[in-house]
Amino acid sequence: MTEGHDHAVETTDKAHERAAEVLADLVSVASADRVYSEPVVAGDRTIITAAEIHTGMGFGYGLATGARRVASWGREGGPRGGGGGGGQATGRPVAVVTIDPDGVHVQPVWDRTKIVVTALTGLGAIGLTLMRLRRAARLHP
């Protein structure tokens, strides 16, 4: 193979290794210390918040090594490649743990906005499907 091909393969391998490192860092989110906050003391109460965290990432790349492929681009030169990736991270409080002289209490945190938005989205999807089914029933009785 050509020097250009070797360089492209080496670069791709480096990108894959780097992506694997990022992914390994991502898995480190799976620890209790990330989910629970530091305790906050207020008078005789200690409060710890608990959250759910979701992170995700994906990446991909390609390498064109064949002469035909390069020729089809109308360019001279060696192999070419490209890649890309993306990720997201979200967090939401789930519960509050309160420790007071009476004991330990766990209270859920209600995310009303998300519940209402999900309910409206669900109702919208149901309504849309019902309309389409009725239309299909009229057209094909």
Next chain:
Amino acid sequence: MRGGPVIEWRDAWGSPMTVGDSTITPVARSLVTHWPGGGSVWSGPAAVIVEREGRTERIPVANLNGRILWAMRVGAAALIAAWIVKGRRRRDSND
């Protein structure tokens, strides 16, 4: 990370903290999925372990929002699927 797709549940214990005469140990639960081109991690609280006066108590931390949201999504999907199946059966019986 170069292997095939992997899905695993993990329980992770946090550092114990002493509050008054109680020792609190938080426990988190994670769903880790990874595949050659990426990965995803969901982590949430599972329970707190309370040690007090020689007794150990496990207090679950329920994710009520998550349960409600999943119940709504599954309910909507089931309703839509049921209507589609019913419509197809009706068309088949008319044919």
